[in-house]
Amino acid sequence: MSTINYMQNQPLLVGHDRALFDAMPVAAIIDHNGIVVDVNRAWLEFGAQNNARTSGIGFNYFDVCESAKDECAQIAFDIAQGLRQVLSGESTQFDYEYPCHSPTQERWFNVRITPMMIEEARYALVMHQDVTRWKQTESALAESEMRYRLLAENVRDVISRHDIEGRFLYVSASCRAVLGYEPAELVGHDVHEFLHPEDRDNVWTEDDIATPITYRMRHADGHYVWMQTTMRPLSDPTTGKVCEMICVSRDITEQKRAEDALRQAHxxxxxxxxxxTAELRDANEEVRRFAYIVSHDLRAPLINIQGFVSELRASLASVQDVLSVALPHLSDEQRQQLQTALDEDIPEAFDFIQSAVGRMDHFINAILKLSRLGRRELHIETIDLEELIESVLKSLAHQIVERNATIYLGELPTIRADRTAMEQILGNILNNAVLYLDPNRPGEIEVCIEQNERETIFRIKDNGVGIAEENKHKVFEPFRRAGNTNVPGEGMGLSYVQTLIRRHGGRIWFESKYGEGTEFIFTIKNNLTEDGYEL
Known part of the structure; x- marks a missing residue:
């Protein structure tokens, strides 16, 4: 069969039919013998782009199909069979998708063959349409769906889709492990059917879209599982209205149990x-009351003793006057013994008694002071520490000069505390720092203060004699001296300090190395109320 050149033959369609034909994708009209009797503009352009030798009118479509080789042979055979079925009337339409890759890119085409009658003669309209972009989109969608399903089917969380009424449209396979249901058992059901009665009116509302919701959902075996769900709306692109909800739900039952246990423990x-605290407060109050009562009860006998000693001294003077008359009548030995008793032994005994009474009175006063410090109402006010510390140092100026000491002050902030208490605290610690400086070297005392959100930290460091290891346990004990006993004092200063610091919600400790110096560190709370309690 000879090939008829397109330029030597007229196209089959003309006029309006021609215009419609040229508007189609790559298309040709083939007669019952398989001869191409007409092609449209797209067919010619495709043939020119791909250097096809048989791109015009007159060639035999069946011959071209039969000459195909390699991977194209099966495709060509299938298309030829479809063309014969349409031309013979066995089929009214044949569709076939096939790859047609070029050296530079992958391409897919769809061929559609339909019968057409022209002047009572049966022809076949063959259209080849490039579906590469659609195929790529379909492939991307399939890959995306595969990844989505792979994710949805393998994650522990339950992924679900719901309509706006709350009905399940899709549920991932993880619902088996979390809720005990097969996905098919949930699809089509309203989520509210599975919610705990107390949660049905409180969750899965429009207000829940923005934030995760926590609720209880019924397990297949009847018990309830605590779930936390994050919702994301899907909107209809045409109306903009929410049409579906994508939900990711997690089993937080163990977390809730842990939270409940922690809350109960808390x-x-x-x-x-x-x-x-109440027991300690009562115990402290009892100790303070006991200290006050004991001190008061001890003071009364001391006053009596002191009074009787005075009376005895007066009586002794009367006795001496009377005995002065009798002395000449006594022997020398008797006179000497009596004189010694009256002039030395008895007055010395009176002095010892009065000295002991004086010491006991100091101790009682110290106990009373400690008791009062624990009971005294604090008056919290704003204090300029620079002003307060300078006032304390001014009262110690003479001792500082005597000890050849230098005071280094860091940044001094303002605080909220009881002014009288702070004067006593800083006065005692700074006084001790000066008193226990080493006389063999120039004294140095450093005051540093830091603040954080909760408390103010004071550091007062000296280069004094330090505290020996065996004496460190005595530092805060009442009536105990941890350093040089020649330094004046009753051993109560740091006990007072510790009590006042505790009243301010703080603590005190020290670091010391014998022969090198001591650093006292203490804290007070920042958020104290007017009555001295922490907010």
Whole structure:
């Protein structure tokens, strides 16, 4: 069969039919013998782009199909069979998708063959359409869907889709492990059917879209599982209205149990702390009351002793006057013994008694002072520490000069505390720092203060004699001296300091190396109320 050149033959379609034909994708009209009797503009352009030798009118479509080789042979055979079925009337339409890759890119085409009658003769309209972009989109969608399903089917969280009424449209396979249901058992059901009765009116509302929601959902075996769900709306692109919800739900039952256990433990701890605090407060009050009563009761006998000693001294003077008349009548030995008793032994005994009474009175005063410090109402006010510390140092100016000491002050902030208490605290610590400086070297005292959100930290460091290891346990004990006993004092200063610091919600400690110096560190709370309690 000879090939008829397109330029030597007229196209089959003309006029309006021609215009419609040229508007189609790559298309040709083939007669019952397989001869191409007409092609449209797209067919010619495709043939020119791909250097096809048989791109015009007159060639035999069946011959071209039969000459195909390699991977194209099966494709060509299938298309030829479809063309024969349409031309013979066995089929009214044949569709076939096939790859047609070029050296530079992958391409897919779809061929559609339909019968057409022209002047009572049966022809076949063959259209080849490039579906590469659609195929790529389809492939991308399939890959995306595969990844989505792979993710949805393998994650522990339950992924679900719901309509706006809350009905399940899709549920991932993880619902088996979390809720005990097969996905098919949930699809089509309203999520509210599975919610705990107390949660049905409170969750899965429009207000829940923005934030994760926590609720209880019924397990297949009847018990309830705590779930936390994050929702994301899907909107209809044409109306903009929300049409579906994508939900990711997680089983937080163990987390809720842990939270409940922690909350119960916290409540129990708070209760115990309150009970213990009340017990300690009562115990402290009893100790203060006991100290006050004991001190008061001890002072009365001391006053009596002091009074009787005075009376005895007066009586002794009367006795001496009477005995002065009798002395000449006594022997020398008797006179000497009596004189010694009256002039030395008895007055010396009176002096010892008065000295002991004086020391006991100092001790009682110290106990009373300590008791009052624990009971005195604090007056919290704003204090300029620079002004307060300078005032304290001014009162120690003479001792500082005597000890050849230099005072280094860091940045001094303002604080909220009881002014009288702070004067006593800083006065005692700075006084001790000066008193216990080493006389063999120039004294140095450094004051540093730091603040954080909760407390103010004071550091007062000296290069004095330091505290020996065996004496460190005595530092805060009442009536105990941890350093040079020749330094004046009753051993109560740091006991007072410790009590006042505790009243301010703080603590005190020290670091010391014998022969090198000591650093006292103490804190006070920042958030104290006017009555001295922490906010």
């Amino acid at each position: 409540d129990e701890l708070e209760r115990r702390v309150e009970e213990r």
